[in-house]
Amino acid sequence: MELKDLVRSLGPEIVRAGREAYSRGLVVGSSGNISALDPSRDYVVITPSGGNLGKLRVEDLVVVDREGRKLWGRGRPSIETPMHLAIYEVREDVGAVVHTHAPIATGFSVAGVEVLPVNVESRIYIPRGVPVIPFKPPGTEELAEAVKSRIAEYNVVILENHGVVAVGRTVEEALNLNLVVEECAKVQLVARLLGRAVTREELEEKFKGWKG
Ligand SMILES: [Zn+2]
Numbered sequence: 001m002e003l004k005d006l007v008r009s010l011g012p013e014i015v016r017a018g019r020e021a022y023s024r025g026l027v028v029g030s031s032g033n034i035s036a037l038d039p040s041r042d043y044v045v046i047t048p049s050g051g052n053l054g055k056l057r058v059e060d061l062v063v064v065d066r067e068g069r070k071l072w073g074r075g076r077p078s079i080e081t082p083m084h085l086a087i088y089e090v091r092e093d094v095g096a097v098v099h100t101h102a103p104i105a106t107g108f109s110v111a112g113v114e115v116l117p118v119n120v121e122s123r124i125y126i127p128r129g130v131p132v133i134p135f136k137p138p139g140t141e142e143l144a145e146a147v148k149s150r151i152a153e154y155n156v157v158i159l160e161n162h163g164v165v166a167v168g169r170t171v172e173e174a175l176n177l178n179l180v181v182e183e184c185a186k187v188q189l190v191a192r193l194l195g196r197a198v199t200r201e202e203l204e205e206k207f208k209g210w211k212g
Pocket residue numbers: 031032099100101138162163
């Protein structure tokens with residue numbers, strides 16, 4: 001497949017997810033980035049550096065190879081390209097990565113409080129909770145390596161003081177996981193504001209025997 005046809009095929013879903021992430025308050029300004037792997041697994045279509053996901057167009061997208069060399073597109077690929085590439089290396093079952101700056105989930109990492117699976121959706125999608133990756137500067141190989149080691153076992157992780165990274169077979173699945181984590185953090189936050197900080201043990205007891 002020619003690269004421009006690849007962008008035409010994977011691009012619309014990336015653009016849709018970018019707009020939804022923006023309209024749902026998961027990203028602001030130029031934060032967040034999204035990528036999708038082509039079916040031959042040779043190329044990655046990724047959002048450009050510095051772009052606003054809410055105003056993203058298919059023609060703004062960039063294609064890189066698995067080493068991160070730019071092959072197509074006007075702009076520069078996202079600064080988190082090394083993180084996306086590291087994820088595809090370690091997860092052969094994954095076809096898309098969505099990284100947002102979901103503010104409530106991120107706030108939990110700032111406070112050092114774990115996001116636990118407190119509501120029914122989270123029992124289905126993130127039953128083990130969400131691990132936090134200790135802070136590493138955005139856009140660095142260090143961050144990419146740290147994410148790689150955790151995402152091998154989890155579909156979604158929180159980057160301390162930074163945001164959420166989720167994977168899926170499709171962009172839609174990866175975006176949905178960002179939304180599930182943010183919603184779960186919101187529910188847990190409300191419970192805490194109302195005076196109740198639940199523990200993992202209490203949750204296990206409550207949901208015992210329910211698999212979702
Ligand atoms: Zn980020």
